[in-house]
Amino acid sequence: MTERRHMRINLNLRGIGFHPAAWRHPDSTPHRIHDLDYYVEIVRTAERGLFDSVFLADMVAFVPAGIGQNEQAWPLDPFVMLAGVAPHTRHIGLIGTLSTTYNDPYAVARKVAALDQLSGGRAAVNLVTSAGDAVARQFGWDRHAEHARRYERAGEFIAVLNALWDGGHVEHQGEHFQVSGSLDVAGSPQGRPVIVQAGASEAGRALAGRFAEAVFAGSSDIPTGVALYDDLKARVLAGGRPATDLAVLPGVVPYVGSTEAEARRIHGEFEDLILDDGGNIARLGQELGLDLSAADPDGPVPVDDFPAVEGYQGAVTRLVRLRAWALEENTSLRRFANTVYRNLGVIHWTPVGTPEQIADELAAWFLGGAADGFNVLTPQHPQQLDAFVDHVIPELQRRGLFREEYTTTTLRDHLGITRPDLSPVR
Amino acid sequence: MTTRLNVTLAPSVWAALPPHELFALVGRLEESGAGSVVLTDPATTGEAGPWRWDPPTAAAALAGFTSRIGLVTPVATGFTEPLSASRQIGSIDHFARGRAGWLLDIEEDPIRAARTRAVSPVLATGEPVARAVELVTAARSLWDGWAEGAFSVDIANGTIIDRSRIHPSDFAGRHFRVAGPSTLRRPPNGNPAVFVRVADDAGAELAGAVADVALVPVAELAGRAPALAAAAAERASRDHGPAVLASITLHDLTADISATAGADLLVDGPTDLDVLAGAVATLAARVPAAEGAGLRGTYALPTLRG
Numbered sequence: 136m137t138e139r140r141h142m143r144i145n146l147n148l149r150g151i152g153f154h155p156a157a158w159r160h161p162d163s164t165p166h167r168i169h170d171l172d173y174y175v176e177i178v179r180t181a182e183r184g185l186f187d188s189v190f191l192a193d194m195v196a197f198v199p200a201g202i203g204q205n206e207q208a209w210p211l212d213p214f215v216m217l218a219g220v221a222p223h224t225r226h227i228g229l230i231g232t233l234s235t236t237y238n239d240p241y242a243v244a245r246k247v248a249a250l251d252q253l254s255g256g257r258a259a260v261n262l263v264t265s266a267g268d269a270v271a272r273q274f275g276w277d278r279h280a281e282h283a284r285r286y287e288r289a290g291e292f293i294a295v296l297n298a299l300w301d302g303g304h305v306e307h308q309g310e311h312f313q314v315s316g317s318l319d320v321a322g323s324p325q326g327r328p329v330i331v332q333a334g335a336s337e338a339g340r341a342l343a344g345r346f347a348e349a350v351f352a353g354s355s356d357i358p359t360g361v362a363l364y365d366d367l368k369a370r371v372l373a374g375g376r377p378a379t380d381l382a383v384l385p386g387v388v389p390y391v392g393s394t395e396a397e398a399r400r401i402h403g404e405f406e407d408l409i410l411d412d413g414g415n416i417a418r419l420g421q422e423l424g425l426d427l428s429a430a431d432p433d434g435p436v437p438v439d440d441f442p443a444v445e446g447y448q449g450a451v452t453r454l455v456r457l458r459a460w461a462l463e464e465n466t467s468l469r470r471f472a473n474t475v476y477r478n479l480g481v482i483h484w485t486p487v488g489t490p491e492q493i494a495d496e497l498a499a500w501f502l503g504g505a506a507d508g509f510n511v512l513t514p515q516h517p518q519q520l521d522a523f524v525d526h527v528i529p530e531l532q533r534r535g536l537f538r539e540e541y542t543t544t545t546l547r548d549h550l551g552i553t554r555p556d557l558s559p560v561r
Numbered sequence: 562m563t564t565r566l567n568v569t570l571a572p573s574v575w576a577a578l579p580p581h582e583l584f585a586l587v588g589r590l591e592e593s594g595a596g597s598v599v600l601t602d603p604a605t606t607g608e609a610g611p612w613r614w615d616p617p618t619a620a621a622a623l624a625g626f627t628s629r630i631g632l633v634t635p636v637a638t639g640f641t642e643p644l645s646a647s648r649q650i651g652s653i654d655h656f657a658r659g660r661a662g663w664l665l666d667i668e669e670d671p672i673r674a675a676r677t678r679a680v681s682p683v684l685a686t687g688e689p690v691a692r693a694v695e696l697v698t699a700a701r702s703l704w705d706g707w708a709e710g711a712f713s714v715d716i717a718n719g720t721i722i723d724r725s726r727i728h729p730s731d732f733a734g735r736h737f738r739v740a741g742p743s744t745l746r747r748p749p750n751g752n753p754a755v756f757v758r759v760a761d762d763a764g765a766e767l768a769g770a771v772a773d774v775a776l777v778p779v780a781e782l783a784g785r786a787p788a789l790a791a792a793a794a795e796r797a798s799r800d801h802g803p804a805v806l807a808s809i810t811l812h813d814l815t816a817d818i819s820a821t822a823g824a825d826l827l828v829d830g831p832t833d834l835d836v837l838a839g840a841v842a843t844l845a846a847r848v849p850a851a852e853g854a855g856l857r858g859t860y861a862l863p864t865l866r867g
Contacts, residue, residue: 151721159716166714168721169746171625171656195644197727197742206721209712209746211652212645218621219656222580241678242640245604249618253580272740273644316677319603319610410719 141538142501142531143382143508143550145230146181146189146520147351148174149208153388156408157515158206164516168208174216175223177516184524185538187549188228190261190331190351190510191216195234196269214246221254228546230259230331230349235289237265237274240312243292244299247328248320256324256545261331261351264289286338287311293330293346300327301555325545326554335363344370348552349382351510355456355484360385360505382507382550385500388514390487391522402487405514406470415472423454432469436461485514490526497527498536565596567633567776567808569758572603574811575619576612583619584626593842596806597631597662599756599776604674605635605666616664617649624657633662633756639671639689640678643699643732643739651704651748659749662774663700664756665693665767688736690767695734697755697771702730703739707747757793757803765789769796772803779809 150168151158158165167173178189191213198207210216213231221229229250233243243260251258264285271279280288288311298305299318307314332339332347343350350367354360363385368378390405392398420427425440438461447454461471486496500506513520531537543549568590575583590598600616603609620634632653636646646663654661667689668674711726730741757772759765768775775793794802 156719158721159719165721169655169712175625194744195648197729197744206719207744209722209744211655211745212648215617215621215649215652215656218618219624222584222622223625237642238645239640239678242637245615246618249613249615252613253618253622269740272738273743274642275738314677316673319612320615321611321613 140507142497142506142536143187143349143384144184144528144537145228145349145351145384145508145510146178146186147386147510147512148177148181148189148191149512150174150210150516151206151208152515152519153512154405154514155206156410157405157519159408160405160515162515162518169211171219174220177520178220178224178227180517180520180524182224182227184528185541186227186511187508188230188257188259188546189220190230191232192261193232193234193263195237195265195273196267198269214250217258218250218253221250221257224254226257226541226544226549228257228259228329228549229254230261230329230546232261232263234265234270235262235292236280236285237270240292240295240299241314241316241318244296244318245320248300248318248323251323251325251328252321256547258323258325259329259331259349259546261333262289262293263333282336283338286334286342289342290345293342296330297327297346297555325547327547329546329550329552340367340370343367343381344374347381348547349384349550352383352385352506354385354505357500357503357505360500361503364505377553380552382552384508384510385484385506386510386512387497388485388512389493389519389523389527390485390514391490391493391519391527392487393489393526395488395492398487398489398492401519406474409473411469411473415476416468418476419472423457427468430468433467436466436468436471438462490522490530493523493527494530494534494536497531498534501536565806566594566779567597567599567756567806568595569599569601569776569808569810571601571810571812572606572608572612575600576603576610576614576616578613580613580622583614584623587623587627587630587632591627591630595630597633597756599633599662599664599808600635601664601810602635602637602666604637605668607669607673617653620653620661621656624653624660627657627660629660631660631662631754632657633664635664635666638666638693638696639668639674641696643696643703643737644741644743646696647700647703647743648745650700650753651743651745654748654750654753655746661748661750662754662756663697664758665697665771666758667693667763667767690763690770692736693767694770695736699730699732699734699737699739701752702732703741703743703745704748704752706730706742707745709747709751712746756806758808759789759793759805761789762792765792766796768793768803775803775805776808777805779807 151165157163181189193213194207194210217229217231247258247260268279291309291311295307295312295314298307300323302322304317305314329348330346331349332343333351335353344367352363354363364383367381367383371378371381390398390402392401416427416432424442430437438458441458444454464471486493497509511523528537532539547554587598600619602616603612616634617636620632623632636649650661650663671689706728708726711723713723714721727742730739732739754773755771756774756776757764757768759768759775759777775790777790790805
């Protein structure tokens with residue numbers, strides 16, 4: 136390589152943080168999660184850290200967690216939040232989530248284009264097809280559309296979306312949409328707003344290969360990260376785009392301390408704030424077909440009793456990962472079970488350590504071909520984001536792995552994704 | 562009692578402005594005593610762009626650049642689901658600390674709008690008023706699904722919501738069904754105010770059916786306005802009729818202030834923000850006198866609760 140590439144870093148912003156209980160920590164301010172000021176502060180911190188973008192997921196169905204489980208973030212409308220924050224920032228990209236199943240392309244094109252105008256070319260949309268009948272019932276349907284049908288609609292949706300963004304009169308007669316008109320918002324300062332995707336299924340990856348410019352990936356170790364990375368890049372190339380036109384960003388939940396002992400203490404403090412409803416040990420037993428009712432919650436995880444892979448009827452990948460994890464963590468059964476069943480517990484990778492140690496791990500993923508950068512899911516606000524920005528980012532900069540300043544003004548240019556009008560293949 | 566003037570901005574006045582100019586314009590309206598500003602949607606009037614904004618994006622962006630003025634936005638009445646509309650308006654209300662309003666408008670050409678928007682024209686045919694009324698009713702049921710105090714951070718018990726104060730809507734109408742509850746915390750206003758422009762019988766009908774605020778043109782205060790407002794109140798299907806608020810609409814920053822406000826407000830020479838501000842201040846001061854002309858009720862956006 137003649138030129139060392141830089142990592143792309145996105146903040147996945149969840150008002151109460153991603154640790155299931157860190158919002159209960161005395162340093163946290165969960166009562167502020169519906170205030171504009173709170174988000175302006177956080178996004179400005181990420182901008183101080185020269186992050187490429189900030190991302191807001193969404194939740195439209197009311198699915199509360201049980202007592203002691205991960206509280207939901209109870210988000211506001213993501214595009215209202217981003218429009219509120221945009222004029223208080225100058226560089227950072229702004230990514231909101233919208234469903235292709237329960238919106239029409241014109242509404243999405245207009246909303247994202249307006250944010251793009253407001254922010255000077257920093258807007259992106261994370262397109263999801265949504266999941267579950269509970270979401271369907273929020274929009275007048277009894278059942279959620281079937282998977283293949285949703286992705287079929289999503290493909291046509293994005294084609295129409297791009298056509299509207301590209302300007303001029305759009306005449307489209309498709310199976311899902313009939314359009315005859317033009318978008319009334321001016322053309323994008325970045326050529327086109329950026330399209331982000333996160334689905335990991337076969338249909339999701341196929342869609343990403345065709346249209347996505349960034350993917351939030353869920354991998355918890357480097358080998359699975361590499362496999363997903365290579366698969367997605369191959370699909371992009373097969374679709375006629377350069378591989379660099381898709382940024383693959385695995386999620387990471389970093390716990391940062393000035394010493395390893397401090398990082399472990401902080402992580403431990405958060406873990407101890409998880410309220411145990413006592414149900415997770417039983418859930419684990421049920422999943423693995425074990426009777427854990429007599430097991431000591433504060434004793435070790437009975438790894439030897441886990442079922443064998445051969446003949447296992449459940450998810451084998453997960454079984455293997457749970458076993459490896461139990462051996463690696465060497466923690467109590469209670470804490471293990473709580474970690475397994477809390478939100479995201481076994482989806483994202485959660486390094487705990489010093490800025491140097493975190494940077495080592497990020498570098499290993501990045502240089503090992505598992506990532507173009509990272510989707511950082513901060514466990515707690517504001518201290519853990521401050522720690523990442525003030526200590527991990529400088530360490531990455533020292534190693535030449537991250538930008539020293541913003542040298543571009545639009546999200547597309549931050550990510551190094553070809554502008555559509557310059558792309559050789561469309 | 563103060564009656565606070567509403568200033569309605571036509572698309573050509575606001576929707577193409579760069580952000581800092583829009584913030585300056587609305588900031589001056591706020592300083593001049595306007596109680597609320599309406600950001601009219603170019604899609605409703607069918608005016609061709611290209612524009613820089615859609616109204617909810619602008620209202621959200623204005624939240625952090627204003628502190629007193631009400632920010633009233635439409636949400637594409639014919640094409641928005643109750644859950645989405647209630648979350649958009651409610652989220653702006655949170656960010657603006659209780660200053661959001663919802664302008665309920667009806668697309669002038671629903672069929673054309675439907676084709677442009679890539680949705681089935683069936684959605685837009687027939688009963689646009691009935692559909693709009695139902696949209697608001699369903700949205701209110703979602704806002705009300707979270708009672709006061711439902712968002713309540715309880716560190717000891719590990720919850721940030723009180724589930725006993727959150728209830729589904731199970732709303733089923735002719736045009737919409739929505740189960741609820743919403744994921745949106747109850748807005749500061751509870752139910753953010755729904756504004757309807759009352760310039761003709763159709764407006765009076767819509768206002769009577771669902772409006773919290775009927776916007777009546779200043780120029781009509783001595784004309785048809787009292788009759789329209791009375792008609793709206795008479796048709797009110799809620800337990801009270803809409804409050805009536807005097808409004809001026811700016812179609813551009815020069816001609817219209819004088820045209821709508823009367824000869825004593827003639828603007829001489831090129832209009833800039835100072836002139837506009839002076840005119841709005843003068844008008845805002847005059848409006849209370851109009852109450853004697855038969856208008857009932859006044860309306861100011863409720864202040865933030867909790």
